[in-house]
Amino acid sequence: MLDNLVKLREQFKQELEAVEIREELESIRIRFIGKKGLVTSELKNLKNLSGDMKKQAGKEVNILKNDIEQSIIAYQKIIADKEYLAEIEKSEKYDFTIPSRSNMGSLHPITIIQKEIEDIFKTMGFIVEDGLEVQTEYNNFEAVNIPSDHPAREMQDTYYLDNGQLLKTHTSAAQNAIMKKYGAPEPGKPLRVLFPGRCFRNENLDASHENTFFQLEGMMIGEDISISNLIYFMKVLLSEVFKTDVKVRLRPGFFPFVEPGFELDINCLICGGDGCSTCKHTGWLELLPCGMIHPNVLELGGINPDKYTGFAFGLGLTRLAMMKYEIKDIRLFNSGNLKQLKQFTI
Ligand code: DAH
Secondary structure: HHHHHHHHHHHHHHHOOOOOHHHHHHHHHHHOOOOOOHHHHHHHHHHHHHHHHHHHHHHHHHHHHHHHHHHHHHHHHHHHHHHHHHHHHHHHHOOOOOOOOOOOOOHHHHHHHHHHHHHHOOOOOOOEEOOOOOHHHHOOOOOHHOOOOOOHHHHOOOOEEOOOOEEEOOOOHHHHHHHHOOOOOOOOOEEEEEEEEEOOOOOOOOOOOOEEEEEEEEEEEEOOOOHHHHHHHHHHHHHHHOOOOOOEEEEEEEOOOOEEEEEEEEEEEOOOOOOOOOOOOOOOOEEEEEEEEEEEHHHHOOOOOOOOOOEEEEHHHHHHHHHHOOOOOOOOOOOOHHHHHHHHHH
């Protein structure tokens, strides 16, 4: 029997050395120390022996069985490591630069530019608010100094719901609610808010008119806010968006909710101000209506106009995106044409 054990040990050693995969190891385990395994049968055979012989053989069989178990455990670890390395090897062959086959979608150009402007303003202490798209007539018009008989309503015809509410014609519709939400600012802490949003107007569609478009409005209200603050913030905004130092000029402009109101122009970035077809040979592009918030509007928002002043601006986000990305037809934005819209993703 002892000879047999020596042979079994040798046989196990040879077979183990040839093992490559987990399954082979398992079958060796079963063949040697499984219920009906070679070593297990030797254990069973012990009962046929007697005396010292039985004692010695018993000891040897148990040592062999134990050695086999240990070797198998050690080999399991070796195989697991091998498998892991093989996995890594496989994944290294994967080329991460190959574009995905699935259609991943992309950010809309308006979203890209909106986020960019939000980031610029956030670094200057502005908070971003989300105005409702369905508004009351009061918020959209009366609260921004456009009473029902005001001619300004003519230019802002929109879609009315049966309940008398409407689809907002401009982001200014959120001014009143924002003023009421935040109230009068504490000394030295002017209220700074940005409120981008989708707006609607009854328009005849063409390359430069859409019934659905985006604006981005901002307000700063405090005890000493002046036109200088307005100009500073607008210059920072435009320089960051166009990644160059832009020249601006203010012209008087009429908007019922600001007094004085301005049209802020930038020097034409296409011709550098010399005059070209884009700027209609004036060297300037009209971009940003703005002004000092009308006292009536502050008052309706619950802010004392004798104590506080503020500026507001209403940036045509869709228009800005058209200029920045040189998009000639406004209808592209709502077209859902992924092939075209995807080009702007950075
Ligand atoms: N709400 C105006 C419009 O849609 C744009 C505007 C002009 C907003 C001047 C302002 C502003 O805040 O000060 O035509």
